[in-house]
Amino acid sequence: MIRVYNTLTKTKEDFEPLQAGKVGIYLCGPTVYAQSHIGHMVGPVIFDSIKRYLQYSGYDVTWVVNITDVDDKLIVKSREQNISMEQLATEMTADYLTNLESLGVDQIDVMPRATEHMQHIIAFIESLVDQGFAYNVEGDVFFEVEKDEHYGHLSNRTLDSTQGEGGEAAARKRSANDFALWKSAKPEEPSWDSPWGTGRPGWHIECSAMSREILGEEFDIHGGGLDLVFPHHENELAQSACCHGKPMVKYWMHNGLMRAGGNDGKVGGRAEQDGGDDEQATVETKISRSRGAGGLADLIDRQSGQRIRFFLLKSHYRSTIVFSEAGIEETGKALTAFERLFERFQRISGKSFFELPIADNKSTGDFDAGECDFLLQVQKHRAQYLAKMDDDFNTGGAISDLFDLIRSVNRFIDQTSLESTDNADVTNGASLEQAMLTMRELTALLGIFINEQPEDDTMGEEQGLTEQLMQLMLALREEARANKDFATADRIRDGLLEVGITIEDRADGAQWHK
Ligand SMILES: [Zn+2]
Numbered sequence: 001m002i003r004v005y006n007t008l009t010k011t012k013e014d015f016e017p018l019q020a021g022k023v024g025i026y027l028c029g030p031t032v033y034a035q036s037h038i039g040h041m042v043g044p045v046i047f048d049s050i051k052r053y054l055q056y057s058g059y060d061v062t063w064v065v066n067i068t069d070v071d072d073k074l075i076v077k078s079r080e081q082n083i084s085m086e087q088l089a090t091e092m093t094a095d096y097l098t099n100l101e102s103l104g105v106d107q108i109d110v111m112p113r114a115t116e117h118m119q120h121i122i123a124f125i126e127s128l129v130d131q132g133f134a135y136n137v138e139g140d141v142f143f144e145v146e147k148d149e150h151y152g153h154l155s156n157r158t159l160d161s162t163q164g165e166g167g168e169a170a171a172r173k174r175s176a177n178d179f180a181l182w183k184s185a186k187p188e189e190p191s192w193d194s195p196w197g198t199g200r201p202g203w204h205i206e207c208s209a210m211s212r213e214i215l216g217e218e219f220d221i222h223g224g225g226l227d228l229v230f231p232h233h234e235n236e237l238a239q240s241a242c243c244h245g246k247p248m249v250k251y252w253m254h255n256g257l258m259r260a261g262g263n264d265g266k267v268g269g270r271a272e273q274d275g276g277d278d279e280q281a282t283v284e285t286k287i288s289r290s291r292g293a294g295g296l297a298d299l300i301d302r303q304s305g306q307r308i309r310f311f312l313l314k315s316h317y318r319s320t321i322v323f324s325e326a327g328i329e330e331t332g333k334a335l336t337a338f339e340r341l342f343e344r345f346q347r348i349s350g351k352s353f354f355e356l357p358i359a360d361n362k363s364t365g366d367f368d369a370g371e372c373d374f375l376l377q378v379q380k381h382r383a384q385y386l387a388k389m390d391d392d393f394n395t396g397g398a399i400s401d402l403f404d405l406i407r408s409v410n411r412f413i414d415q416t417s418l419e420s421t422d423n424a425d426v427t428n429g430a431s432l433e434q435a436m437l438t439m440r441e442l443t444a445l446l447g448i449f450i451n452e453q454p455e456d457d458t459m460g461e462e463q464g465l466t467e468q469l470m471q472l473m474l475a476l477r478e479e480a481r482a483n484k485d486f487a488t489a490d491r492i493r494d495g496l497l498e499v500g501i502t503i504e505d506r507a508d509g510a511q512w513h514k
Contacts, residue, residue: 002057004221005318005392007229007252008154012392017220018250023054023061024219026211026249028228029111031068031203032092033077036099037296038308038323039258045309045447046255046317047223048105050393052445056361064214066207067093067113070200075189085190089113099296102305103312104447110214114206118192121201121209124243125181125194133242137172139184139197145177148238154252155230179235181205204235208248212240222249225257255317261324299325306448307332313395313446337406338439338449340513344410345436348418349429354452356433359441362386367434374412378435381405385442395446402442409435419506474503474510 002015017023027047030040044065051063069089078088093113100108114121125141128134133147145151152158169180180202185191191198201209211219217240224233233252240248300308303325311331315321342353359365365382369375381401388397409432413419416428443449473492480488493503496512504511 002054002390003392004251004253006250007254008249013251015251017059018218021058021060023059023221024215025051025061025063025221025223026207026215026219027063027065027222028207028224028232029065029067030092030096031071031073032089032096033071033073034092035296036092036096038299040096041099041103041105041296041308042258042312042321043223043225043255044100044105044108045103045312046393046395048107049313049395049446050221050253051107052447053389053393056445058361062109062215063107064110064112064211065108066210067096067111068203068206069093069113069115070190071203086115089115095297099300102297102300103309104305104450107447112210112214114201114210117206117210117213118201120213121205122182122192122194124205124209124212124239125201127243128181128239131243133239134181135174136182136196139182139199140169140172140180141182141196142173142178143181143235143239144174145179145238146175148242150241151177151238152234154237155234157230157234179204179231181239204232205239207232207236208239208243211236211248212244217244217248218246219249221251221253223253223255226254227257229254253317256315256320258321258323261322261327299328303328303332304453306453307335310335310399310446310448313448314399315396316392316394318392334403335448336513337403338443341406341409341439342449344413344419345432348413349433351433352452353436353440353449356437356440358444358450359437365438365441367438372431374408374431375434377408378405378438381408382438382442389445398442398446402439405435405439405442409439470501470512474512477503478510 003012004015005012025047027043030036047063047065051061054061067089070085074085074088078085081088100106125134128143129136129141134141134143169183170176182194182196182201182205183199184196185198185200189200191200211222222233222236229252237248240246307328311328312321314331345351345353367375367379369379381404384404385398385401388394388401391397412428412435413432416425418425418428418432440449473496477489477492480486480492496503500514501512502514504513
């Protein structure tokens with residue numbers, strides 16, 4: 001049984017979707033006014049893995065991530081750049097999608113854009129006005145928070161905490177708690193016709209309208225960063241629950257935010273106290289490029305999307321992720337343990353790990369361990385991994401089980417001397433393959449090592465040269481040893497160690513690795 005921590009009830013609950021076998025997930029996506037930074041990738045990477053796990057567990061999942069392509073910030077930025085809001089949104093959406101792809105996020109089913117759903121947004125607001133939950137003041141429409149007796153439950157706030165709104169529109173509200181659903185157009189701003197005159201929607205209503213359109217009035221999981229709980233999700237919940245007389249969402253899931261290493265700066269995300277006029281806070285914690293904001297494409301170039309993905313998944317999604325490039329570097333080193341095992345497997349079996357089939361559900365991944373101690377151990381690691389994932393998608397815990405699995409497999413290869421050619425025991429070979437199938441199943445659930453990482457050309461050239469030089473070093477060391485010149489042999493080994501290269505003597509010759 002999968003258990004999920006629900007922000008609304010502040011407890012871990014058994015996961016039972018509204019409709020047996022089907023799950024709808026809505027994750028608040030970006031406002032596309034600037035290039036994405038690593039903070040924008042946290043939610044997508046986590047929910048990409050959550051969707052993979054739910055599908056593996058037998059659910060048919062629809063995952064929606066919205067794009068906010070009309071907003072104050074978009075208007076300001078597009079004016080600065082002297083391009084249309086639409087063009088800016090198109091360019092920044094393309095940037096966002098490229099980054100998602102680099103990080104292996106390919107499970108999103110629908111990405112609705114606010115401007116494509118204007119008629120649904122307007123219809124939603126009309127319904128709130130008709131039912132007496134919202135009011136129009138000269139073209140600005142506000143949600144009347146006092147009409148919602150449950151308001152504040154999600155974020156644990158009382159009505160005394162205001163929306164923190166300022167600006168001209170604030171003066172028109174009946175109460176400081178009320179928030180804008182529709183904003184009347186200022187001259188030369190992009191606008192749409194509505195029953196209240198030309199204008200554009202507030203941010204919160206977009207998500208209520210689009211989630212209803214795609215997932216229905218009630219759906220299973222609503223996700224987002226912790227900084228969205230208030231006011232954004234509280235307001236979404238108020239709008240939808242009042243409009244439909246239903247709870248809107250069964251499980252509210254919030255991921256921890258990313259902070260720059262060594263200080264309290266938040267990498268992206270929104271300020272906790274919303275200071276804007278019903279929009280996302282305009283004040284984002286300032287983070288310089290070196291601290292992680294911006295330059296995501298460069299970071300991906302330097303570190304690879306897979307490393308970054310693994311870095312984001314190695315802690316629990318509800319905890320804060322401390323960003324540092326050194327941390328990602330460390331993660332990269334940890335990933336070589338996998339790569340070395342894949343190489344070992346290929347040397348022994350002649351098979352590529354990346355060509356092994358991926359078990360796409362629990363029962364196909366299951367196997368009979370018979371009396372084999374090693375396979376019983378593999379089964380144990382697998383069961384522990386799945387138990388961690390069942391427990392509120394604890395990817396960090398599951399990853400530690402993967403490292404245990406690596407250790408067990410390496411030990412098995414050592415003990416059975418599978419690498420030496422005259423010891424090619426068929427049964428042991430089959431056990432190794434089963435273990436690698438399990439490895440394939442479990443890594444694929446996290447969206448890592450799905451495909452062999454393509455090497456770019458310059459990397460390929462450099463690596464080719466390194467390999468040739470290393471083969472020369474190994475040959476010289478071998479020669480020295482053959483001549484009993486152990487001083488030279490040791491000097492080569494120690495010298496390489498100083499630059500971070502380890503030599504391992506194996507039955508089939510010396511191997512080197514970084
Ligand atoms: Zn939203």
